[in-house]
Amino acid sequence: MTSLMTALPLFPAEIPSPPRGVWEIGPVPIRAYALCIIAGIIVAIWWGDKRWQARGGRAGFVVDVAVWAVPFGLIGGRLYHVITDAHRYFGEGKNPLDALKIWDGGLGIWGAIALGGVGAWIACRRRGIPLSAFADAIAPGIVVAQAIGRLGNYFNQELYGGPTDLPWGLVIYERVDPDNPLITDRLGGVSNGVVEAVVHPTFLYELLWNLAVAAVIVWADRKLRLGHGRVFALYVAGYTLGRTWIEMMRTDPATHVFGVRVNVWVSILVFLGAVVYFVLARKRGDREPPELLRGTEPGEKAEDDDSAEAEAEPVNHGANSGTDGDEPKQE
Incomplete structure (x- = not known):
């Protein structure tokens, strides 16, 4: 048994890339990248709603916010990507219309967070709920969604690092058009088995880092009862700390400053x-009170105002007639 264990490697000799990232079902292409993004959004909404209810909010509110935040976030993420990687879409030999092909990959997290935050703010404001409280509830789900999304980069064979001989090196294969093996198609093609390189799997580094960040912020939230946007701030700080060194390992073309x-x-x-x-918000105290997270349902405020006015009428009549509306009449 001992000799068998010593013969087995601790790590695999390499991590093979998937043979393809797109499957055709009739005329409809099924893209792994899109499926990973959708799966991440579902997880973020589901977990965010659980956390929102646990903090005192109404069930289903996170879904209502997602109706605003998700479309805003996708547009913002794509805009950020196109702006920071303009060389891929504009210039000699480039097709600017490719900037619209979000299904081919390319979402910048900061554009998604910024514009998605605008959508969330609109939804929260309509219900009278602090955006910071909502952000705290959704933060762990967002970073886990990012981890799931990185699997899409794995299927696309993109966003990897430089060459490596480490046992967890990622094998990048040449992909060709399935209908014409002489035409290279890195995104929609199928592997022909030819190895182009063995590289650092930076997608995997970020995936694991994101899961660790999720665990840390959930622990800190339970331990310190964070509120007023501090959970979200901790997520942002943790994510960017890892993204900085991982980004420096990547070798794909990018805009430099x-x-x-x-x-x-x-x-x-x-x-x-x-x-x-995170530091400055500490003086605002612990979490927001649960009643502040209840907000209002559509039309609820108007109904409450009407009922309040109706209840006030008898008292006003009593005062006008010279009697005390709070005291019973003496016979």
Whole structure:
């Protein structure tokens, strides 16, 4: 038994990439990247709703917010990607219409968070609920959704690092058009078994980091009863801390500022902002009271106002007639 255990490697010799990331069902392409994004959104909404109810909010409110936040977030994520990677879509030999092909991959997390936050703010404001409280409830689900989304990069064979001989190196295969093996198709093609490189699986590094961040912020939230946006700030700080060093390992083309990838600069700045907010928000105290998270249902406020006015009428009549509306008449 001992000799058998010593013969087995502790890690696999390499991590093979999937042979393809797109499957055709009739005329409809099924893309692994899109499925991973959808799965991540579902997990974030489900877990966020559980956490929202546990903090005192109404069931189903997170779904209502998602109706606003998800479309805003997808648009924002794509805009950020296109702006920071404009060289992929604009210039000689490029097709600007490719910028609209969100199904081919390419979502910038900070654009998604920023514009998704606008959508969430609109939904929360309509119900009279603090956006910070909602952000705290949804934060762990968001970072887990990001982890699930990184599996889409794995299927697309993208966002990897430089060459490595480590036992967990990721094997990148040449992919070709299934109808014409002479045409290379890195995104929609099928592997022909030819190895192009063995690289750092930065998608996996970020996936594992994100899961660790989720565990840390859930623990801190339970231990410290964080509120007023501090859970979300801790998520942002934790995520950007890992994204900074992982981003520097990547070798895919990217926009650089002063010789450094733009996403590295963004991560550093956002990290500093999150830390400052986390510290300053401490003086606001523990979590928001549960009654503040109940908000109002559509039309509920108007009904309450009408009933309050109706209850006030008898008292006013009593005062006008010279009698005390709070005391019974003496016979």
